[in-house]
Amino acid sequence: MNTLRTEDRATGQRLAWRRLAQVLLVALIVALLLVGWRHGASLQTLQASRDTLLALNATRPLAFAAAFFGLYVVATAVSLPVAQLLTLSAGALFGLLEGTVLVSFASTLGATLAMLSSRFLFRDWVRRHAGERLQRMQRGVARDGAFYLFSLRLVPVIPFFLINLLAGLLPMKVRTFWWVSQLGMLPATLVYVAAGTQLGEVTSLSGLLSLGLIGTLVLIALLPWLARGGLALLRRRRVYRGWQRPSAFDRNLVVIGAGSAGLVSAYIAATLRAGVTLVEGDQMGGDCLNTGCVPSKALIRIARAAHEVRQAQRFGIAVAEPRVDFAAAMRQVRAAIAAIAPHDAVERYRSLGVDVRRGHARIVSPWCVEVDGRPVTTRAIVIAAGAEPIVPDLPGLREAGYLTSENVWNLHTLPPRLLILGGGPVGCELAQAFARLGSRVTVVQRAARLLMREDDEVAAFVAARLHAEGVDVRVDHTAIAVESGEEGKWLRCEHAGASVRIAFDTVLVAVGRVPRTQGYGLEELKIPLTPKKTIETDAWLQTLYPNIYACGDVAGPWQLTHAGAHQAWYATLNALFGDIKRFRVDERVMPAVTFTDPEVARVGLNERAARASGVPFEVTRYDLADLDRALAEQAAEGFVKVLTAPGKDRIL
Secondary structure (H helix, E strand, O other), X not given: OHHHHHHHHHHHHHHHHHHHHXXXXXXXXXXXXXXXXXXXXXXXXXXXHHHHHHHHHHHOHHHHHHHHHHHHHHHHHOOOOOHHHHHHHHHHHHHHHHHHXXXXXXXXXXXXXXXXXXXXXXXXXXXXXXXXHHHHHHXXXXXXXXXXXXXXXXXXXXXXXXXXXXXXXXXXXXXXXXHHHHHHOHHHHHHHHHHHOOHHHOOOOHHHOOHHHXXXXXXXXXXXXXXHHHHHHHHHHHHHOOOOOOOOOOEEEEEEOOOHHHHHHHHHHHHOOOOEEEEEOOOOOHHHHHOOHHHHHHHHHHHHHHHHHHOHHHHOOOOOOOOOOHHHHHHHHHHHHHHHHHHHOHHHHHHOOOEEEEOOEEEEEOOEEEEOOEEEEEEEEEEOOOEEEOOOOOOOHHHHOOEOOOOHHHOOOOOOEEEEEOOOHHHHHHHHHHHHHOOEXXXXXXXOOOOOOOOHHHHHHHHHHHHHOOOEEEOOOEEEEEEEEOOEEEEEEEEOOEEEEEEEOEEEEOOOEEEOOOOOOHXXXXXXXXXXXXXXXXXXXXXXXXXXXXXHHHOOOOOOHHHHHHHHHHHHHHHHHOOOOOOOOOOOOXXXXXXXXXXXXXXXXXXXXXHHHOOOOEEEEEEHHHOHHHHHOOOOOOEEEEEEOOOOOOEO
C-alpha cells in the first residue's frame, strides 16, 4: 500500500510539472507574439531597420551573431511562425555563407527542442485521444521515418513547426531527427537566405514561393523516395545474385503445404485463372482437418454431451450416470474428419484447376521447386508449411512414451490418469474434454496461471471451472523429469523450491507449436527466421526474396486456422500482382477462441494486450448473471467485457 501511494504521489508530481510547463510555454508564446506585434515584426520593418542592424553587426559581430542565433533557436523552439522572416534577416545581415550556417544550425537546434517539448507535454494526451491512429503512424515511422521526415523537410509549403510537433509524438530517435532535419531544411534555408541578400527587391514573403520554385522543391522532396526505390532495386539484384532466372515458367505460383493457408492460397490463385501447383507431402487439409480443429471440436462436443447428461437433474430429469464408450467416441471423431475431408480433397482442388502434387517439396532456387526431385519453375512461391507440436527435452519423456495433439486421436482406450503438460488453449480444452469423458486429469503449467494471453480474471475463471469439474490444475510447477518403474510413471516437478511427484498413466504434451521451417530449402536460400522461429516476412508477407511469400503458422504471429486463411489472401494477391499493386496485411482485428465450456472468445484488444501496447482504455463489463435467458437456461456463469477508447464508444 505504501508503495502504491508513493507511485501515485510521483505520478501526481509529474503531471503537475507537466501542466506548469504547458502554462509557461503558452505564456511565453503569447508574450513573444505581443512583443512582435508591438514592434511590427514584418518584412517592411526589417527592410526599414536594415541599416541600423547592419551597423550593430559591424560594431560587435560575434555578440550580434550569438544574439541572432539565440533568437532564432527560441522562436523555433516555441513554434513561432516567424522562421521565414528570420531566415531572410540572416541573408540581409550576414550574407549567404554565414547566414546559411547560422540558420541551419539554429533551426535544427530549435526544431529539436520543439520536438522534445512536444514529446514531454503532449504525447500522453494524444495517446489517450488518438491511440490507434498514433500507433499506425508510429509503425510507419518505424518503417521509413527518416525518408518520410526528409521529404516533409524538403517541402517548405508544409510549416516546419507542425513537423516538429508531430515528430515529438512519434518514436523517432533524437539523433535521427537532428541529422535529417539538418539536411532536409538546408535547400529551403539556402533559398530564403539568398533571397534575404537581395532584401530590397523582395516585396512579400509569399512572393518568394513561385510555382517554379515550389515545383523544384517538390521534385527535390521526391528524391529520397526515388532513392529508396533505387536502393530496393539494388537490394533485389543483390539478393538474386548467383541465381539463374528461367527464361520461361511452368506455373505462375507454387504453394507448399495444403493446410488452411495453403488451400486458400491455391483456391484464390485458381479462381483468378493463374497456373498454380499445390504440393503436400502428408495429408490434405493439414492440422485443422486431421489433428486440430475438426477432431478436437468433435471430441469436445461428445464430452459436453456426457456432461449435460450428468447435469440433467438440474432440469428435473432423472438419469443414471452416463457410460462413455471411448472407442465409439473416437470412431465418431474419425467419422467427422472423414465427412469433412472431401472439402479439402485432391479431387476437389484438381476440379478447380489446381495442379495438386503429392510429395516432398524443396525450393532449389527462387524460381524453382522440386517435388520428389522433379523441378517445377514458377514466377512466385507461397510457403504455407504450418507448424508442429513442441516436444521438450525432458529426461525420461521419450522412454515413457507421450502423446501430442497430432496422435492423441489414435487412442482407443480412455487413459485412467491423464497428465497434460501445458496450460494453453489446447491443454485446457483437452483437459476438460477428457475429464468429462471419465479420465482423472492433471494439468501441469510452468507459468503462474493458465492461458497466458488472456486477462487474469479470464484465466482464473477457466482454472476455477476446470477445478470444479475435477481437473487437478498445478500452476507454477516446473517439469524436471519423467520417471518410470514397475509401480508406474511419475512426473517430477519443482514447485516453491520443493520436489513434487505426480503419478500418471498417459502424458499429453501441449506446450506449444513450432513452425515447420526445415527440410524444404530455406537454409540453402538463406531465408532468415525471427527469434520466434517463424519465417521473417515484411508487411506484405514477402520473405528475403521478393517473389517468395509465407503465410499461416509458418509466418506467425498467430497460430489460428482463420488467421492462416486471412494471410493467404494477401500472400496470394501480392505474389501474383505485387508488381502492379501490393496489399499490406490488416492485423488490427483477429478473433481468437479457446473452446472450453464456457468458451473464451475475444476480438481485438483485451486488457492484457492493451496494457502491453500502451493503449489507454475503459472497460464496460456485463455479467451473464444479469441476463434473463442465461438465468432461464441455468447458464449464468461468465461475463462480457468491452474495451473502448477513453471517453468514446469506439471499441478497441
